[in-house]
Amino acid sequence: MDSDVEDDNSFDDPEFESIIKDVERAIDQDIYPERISQGSSGSYFVRNTNRDIVGVFKPKNEEPYGPMNPKWIKWFHRSCCPCCFGRACLVPNQGYLSEVGASIVDAKLNLNVVPTTKVVKLASKTFNYSKLNKAWTRTVRFTSEKLPESLGKRVKHGLPRKAGSFQRFVHNYKDADFHLRRFEAEPLPEETAKEFQLLFEKLVVLDYIIRNTDRGNGNWLIKYDKFELEEHEGEEEADECIVVSVPHISIAAIDNGLAFPYKHPDSWRAYPFHWAWLPQAKLPFSEETKNLVLANLSDMNFVQELTDDLYAVFKQDKDFSKNTFDKQMAVMRGQILNLVQALREGKSPLRLVQMPVITVEKKRSLSGHKRTISDSFTQSFQDKVPFFSWC
Template sequence: MAAISDADITPALSKVDYEEVDGDNSPEPPPAFSNYFPEDPEFTEVVREVEMAMDSDICPELSALGSSGCYFLQDRNSTKIAVFKPKDEEPYGHLNPKWTKWMHKLCCPCCFGRSCLVPNQGYLSEAGASLVDQKLQLNVVPKTKVVKLASDTFNYNAIDRMKSKTKKNIAENIPELGRKFHRLGLPPKTGSFQLFVTGYKDADYWLRRFDQEALPASTSKQFQHQFERLVVLDYIIRNTDRGNDNWLIKYEKSEVNESNSCMEDSTDWSMVNPPKISIAAIDNGLAFPFKHPDEWRAYPYHWAWLGQAKIPFSQEIRDLVLPQLSDMNFVQDLCDELFELFHRDKGFDKRTFEKQMSVVRGQILNLTQALKDGKSPVQLVQMPVVIVEKRKGGFGPGRRVDVIFVGKAISNSNMESYVIPSIHLK
């Protein structure tokens, strides 16, 4: 494994005011993504383990499911530990290995994709969902970041493979010339790197089982709390692809505590460990739209039809997220962190990003009101959609920027504007 260079330890994200990223006032182009994350050494170690495994010819495996390139990454013991989705192998990507999606795009382009989403930003959406999850401490999204990886099993065009082969032959036969090459091997691909979760099954599988076998009261309450965290995440990022097949449930049934040798002579139920249940929100690549979906393709949240969606939000979820979401400075910090992630994309457009954040702020405004009013998830999704635009004012005392958020409620093609109290950003 090569030693870590100075370039490797460049932080992957840097603070830049996205109000200034436009035209001639643009800052210097940001450095490329690095696979070194100083704020998260454990994640860095997982990426390093995958890289060492690939150096040992343990190659990523292409998943047969899905409509784009999705690869299972393994460690040196050939155990799956992560999932990688390259940017150029997304449904709109020019190197998408799934020919069925290519035929769909070719034969029926008018019905291909989602017009409310920015094309080829699925990898950023995956990482952005993880960022929101961690910021709100929901803990339902497996940790996801953007990395660069190269492997023979990824889908490359013939030119890249020929270049790689030629450079390798020159380096082997003429070492002096080979040392002058900037890079040997295939070019690394930028994509989302998500930690792999074990012991989980599709939600649809367990939901059908739960309809036939009722959960114990304590486990049912635990599941409700986990479900509400999923709702909060999906609503904020406006996930357009949340079916019951792309979120996971892990259900660990009751077990007898064998530490007590007198188990047979006792009737103490404390010896029985209650069932445990967990939720994992995966496949978050179709979120963060720059406008609300059109009525004829609304992309509903499929969890809204579940019985759990009819139960009002619990006090637990209100205590967890309401203090933060009610603070517009926290919301602006969240938007700033998303900017630090999204502006790394070569196709980044500041105006489009601000539209995406207007949708996010509107979703947060609705969610905050629903939590305060004691509404249920199904009542939340029935609320009129809102966008909240940011308008910068003059400079106030202490050189602080007055930012006014203007909300616009959209209902039946009519738009009603109102002003949300301004905040001060240093």
């Protein structure tokens, strides 16, 4: 059994915990997770006891380069093209932590674009297991038939639970690329376009802070509810009024597993933010976005709390390295510092991604003096140093 995370699927979110308990009951009732055919890793649609899809589960050991990845293309890649293996700036096989980390950043900043995601442990015969695990399962099941019913249920599966990210499923959303093409032909109404711009800026804030290396238009989702005409009769039959409801739009930032690098990507393979080519990226950040995130991101205590929250999750992994985590946070602080400057100077998302990348290491000043983020920010961009202390 994996020891990466606690054995008990207990959370401080009662609603999320209720969903997981229902999923476990569903698996006990032979309602198994279904492997998703798309993608380069083993990921699964998970159902509840009503057979409704309630989440997407991505096990750690079935990630693109994990030992139990069921997709042969990555095995071929690793075996035959080792020189191009993986993304050199990312920690291997920690994508599930990145998924959860993105959810933490989202919740901490009240962005509300990432579906709730947490580390969960599940077992199902539809997951990819080794031959040894499968042989052990057959032995356990044979043994359970000889045991009293109360004991037999406890060893029903005989499969080790897998640690992975569980993200709540969002319904009636489609790939952003699908809607973006439609918006070119059918421009959004003014009020809806403003709403979409604000949501887009929240996506930018999230992606930039976590330094997402895999944000194409196919891995964020849009839900667009068009307006409807409603007729209401007046007091007289001849009197009728038509109510036009404003179209509503929502986005969901999924597939956050390739983020939180421990160094900035090399220039030869920079992993650009694909949303930077959208027309929305050319508009300066709105006052609404500044009011939402700027005060918190300028507060070093807030940034430290965010780092502590991420540490509590990342340290659960059996391969956790404090030194590597510190490097990841140094990159994240540099991203935050750039973002703070861009927000204060009224830059656009496009101008933001064109700023020189920096890394901010947290160190104690020799003089004992603690600078504010504004002081560090000023020193960084006046002196043009790529690496400096955040005290």
